[in-house]
Amino acid sequence: MDADVVAVVDSIADFFERRSDAQAIAAGMSAPANRRRWTALCEMGLPVLRLAEPDGIGAGLLEATAVAERLGAVLLPEPAVATIVLAEAWSTHSRGTDFLDTLCDGSRVTALCGFDTVELSREGELSGHAHIPDDEPTDAVALLAHDRYTGESAIVVVDKTDLPTPESRITLDPTRPTAAVTLDTIEPVDVLRLSDQAADRIRRELALLGAAELVGGMQKVLTDTLDYVKTREQFGRAIGSFQATKHQLADMYIATEQARAAVQSAALEYVAESDFAAAMVASAARWVPRAAVSMFEDAIHLHGAMGYSWEVDVHLHLRRALVTRDVFNRSKVTAEQLFSAIPAGI
Amino acid sequence: MSSFRDRLRAFLEANDPGRPPKDPADRLRHQHEWAALLVDEGFAAPSWPRQWGGMDLPLADQVAYHEAFAKVRRPAHPGSGIFVVGPTIIKHGSDEQRERFLRPGLRGDIIWVQGFSEPEAGSDLPSLRTRADRDGDDYIVSGQKIWITNARSADWLFALVRTGSRESRQHGISYLLIDMTSPGVTVRPLRDMTGGSSFCEIFLDSVRVPVANLVGEENEGWKIARTSLGHERSTAIVAQGMRYRRIIDELHQLARDLGRTHDPRTRQLLAAIEIDVRLIILNNTRTLSTVLAGSDPGPVSSIGRLMFTEFEKRLHELAVDLIGAPSMLAPADPYSVQRGRWVTGFLATRASTIGAGTAEIQRNTIAEQVLGLPREEPVPVAT
Numbered sequence: 001m002d003a004d005v006v007a008v009v010d011s012i013a014d015f016f017e018r019r020s021d022a023q024a025i026a027a028g029m030s031a032p033a034n035r036r037r038w039t040a041l042c043e044m045g046l047p048v049l050r051l052a053e054p055d056g057i058g059a060g061l062l063e064a065t066a067v068a069e070r071l072g073a074v075l076l077p078e079p080a081v082a083t084i085v086l087a088e089a090w091s092t093h094s095r096g097t098d099f100l101d102t103l104c105d106g107s108r109v110t111a112l113c114g115f116d117t118v119e120l121s122r123e124g125e126l127s128g129h130a131h132i133p134d135d136e137p138t139d140a141v142a143l144l145a146h147d148r149y150t151g152e153s154a155i156v157v158v159d160k161t162d163l164p165t166p167e168s169r170i171t172l173d174p175t176r177p178t179a180a181v182t183l184d185t186i187e188p189v190d191v192l193r194l195s196d197q198a199a200d201r202i203r204r205e206l207a208l209l210g211a212a213e214l215v216g217g218m219q220k221v222l223t224d225t226l227d228y229v230k231t232r233e234q235f236g237r238a239i240g241s242f243q244a245t246k247h248q249l250a251d252m253y254i255a256t257e258q259a260r261a262a263v264q265s266a267a268l269e270y271v272a273e274s275d276f277a278a279a280m281v282a283s284a285a286r287w288v289p290r291a292a293v294s295m296f297e298d299a300i301h302l303h304g305a306m307g308y309s310w311e312v313d314v315h316l317h318l319r320r321a322l323v324t325r326d327v328f329n330r331s332k333v334t335a336e337q338l339f340s341a342i343p344a345g346i
Numbered sequence: 347m348s349s350f351r352d353r354l355r356a357f358l359e360a361n362d363p364g365r366p367p368k369d370p371a372d373r374l375r376h377q378h379e380w381a382a383l384l385v386d387e388g389f390a391a392p393s394w395p396r397q398w399g400g401m402d403l404p405l406a407d408q409v410a411y412h413e414a415f416a417k418v419r420r421p422a423h424p425g426s427g428i429f430v431v432g433p434t435i436i437k438h439g440s441d442e443q444r445e446r447f448l449r450p451g452l453r454g455d456i457i458w459v460q461g462f463s464e465p466e467a468g469s470d471l472p473s474l475r476t477r478a479d480r481d482g483d484d485y486i487v488s489g490q491k492i493w494i495t496n497a498r499s500a501d502w503l504f505a506l507v508r509t510g511s512r513e514s515r516q517h518g519i520s521y522l523l524i525d526m527t528s529p530g531v532t533v534r535p536l537r538d539m540t541g542g543s544s545f546c547e548i549f550l551d552s553v554r555v556p557v558a559n560l561v562g563e564e565n566e567g568w569k570i571a572r573t574s575l576g577h578e579r580s581t582a583i584v585a586q587g588m589r590y591r592r593i594i595d596e597l598h599q600l601a602r603d604l605g606r607t608h609d610p611r612t613r614q615l616l617a618a619i620e621i622d623v624r625l626i627i628l629n630n631t632r633t634l635s636t637v638l639a640g641s642d643p644g645p646v647s648s649i650g651r652l653m654f655t656e657f658e659k660r661l662h663e664l665a666v667d668l669i670g671a672p673s674m675l676a677p678a679d680p681y682s683v684q685r686g687r688w689v690t691g692f693l694a695t696r697a698s699t700i701g702a703g704t705a706e707i708q709r710n711t712i713a714e715q716v717l718g719l720p721r722e723e724p725v726p727v728a729t
Contacts, residue, residue, distance in 0.1 A: 167680070167681070168679050168680070168681045168682075169675065169679060170671070170674045170675055171674075171676040172674040172675075172689060233466075234467075234468060234470035234473070235469075235470045235473075236473075239469075242706070242722070244706045244709070297659075297696060300539070300700075301699055301700060301704075304468050304469070304704065305468055305493050305697075307539075307700065308700060308701075309536060309538055309539060310541065312539075315539035315693065315696075318693075322666065323674060326671050326674060329670065330671065
């Protein structure tokens, strides 16, 4: 990995270690997303991670998964992964400089919501259903659209003030509350036309980095659970010295490493533009959330009654994994795609 | 026997207090009224002696009782701790304790809660540290109890306390009844991972408890705490099986409502969980028929709890997977499925293999007591 990228990964880890953000997020406040924290992360160059030097850091997708792991470990509420993907996509826009500037300096928080596809009419109006962040700092949302005019795709940016009142609120993951909205003849403030292929690339990158966030959560939960079973004593010994406990932790470690391998190898195939890339991303999107859900359940169990308390934050990781699993299920990056993408054909 | 069933059916048909009110205080009153009615009309505590408010039913009628109640929706008991402490007092308590606590507890006039677990004593309960030191006619009790259900509305706590030496483990534990209004008792709610706070911790700071509130002999509390009346657990288990039969039926209906019954994967998952619930009921029936035949069910009954707790987790995993996004909506959301019941149940049942003996403890019991496998290394004395 490139030294600059390693430095960013380390500085992000250090950022959360120095500040009390991780604890604040886990405390489950009603408004977890925080504009000041987001601005600070933007100053560190998070949004420009994948932009070419000298403006950006020049990281590849594999490096971005390492960054996403750090973000997932602390359950970052702000749309960091979405911004990393959006910034790179938008940098191809010929007249996109102003938007890109405000996106990357954090002055205008624009969340890319790429798992729903809305319709952009020939007249330039939007319709369809979308799931968007339900928090204060979000100023605008970027959606993937089917563009009636070109017959291909587009990223459309909608001002939050133009959005209708949500119909439904998904509150299961309090670190990232989501709202379901129905768009009806809404005019986007900005449009970036794309090929369908480019839109699929965005979906895949979002899914892969979303899975990488879960891997970061798995690593964090594994570390925390190890600490717990080493210090918690029952029957006069650490509960981690009992074979039944050891075996469960060994399985949790295996799940974490397999999840990481699934994500990293998908990133490598993707970067190499291999024939397997789509299948590998679909595999990771399918497998990682399931492995994470199951591993977080085991981690709760191994924390005993404390695992059932709010203050032990494994349940927050579980909540996020449940929501992610469902989002990926509904997206175009599904297991169905996996089968159609396997070159041998199943 | 049929006449008992008829009387029971007639009673349940004639008495239905309806859905519980939303307000917690109103709901408690609603539950209290129902519990009191059951005692006053002679439809409470099927296994208890009549003298103490029970029905003293033969085993077969106890089963019929639990079946009938499992089929209908009636308010839960406001202080179900009485069904744990009650049999203990009936068997080991003084006459004064029986008079004072049994009928009022059944009627819900006294809300009982259980104080066994401590922060440092969960699976290893015999290491509990809450001390009770004799001082004249009182014990002075200090320590901390945790994971107490509904402690905020509790009147009385039945607790296991250390009366022997620090190293005495189960040989130095006593069973004590503690008035929650005593000076030195502090209750603090715990926020659990569902976001609710039905659990509390209780701090005991030099609380004076009359020696008259000791149940049985000093240092005999460990054995006393394992009391149950005859085979009441085997008969009550019927209700549990029926409850889950009903929940699975509701899940089938949900799959139909969602239009998922033609999806092959859904069908496979529903079939698997159907087999699970049938096995649980069959296992319960097997235990029960042994009991009804007058013998001890022995090892078979130890399978039930483990099967059930793991089943409960799987069932909710399946439901959340089946429903998908709508299961994740806030309970009040117009598109939520059954007011978010399944995802709340999903989160809540993550505790199923933890509370009242972890799955590891259950498996150790089966491995050592049923299969006769050697115990792990002797436990070093805690320092």
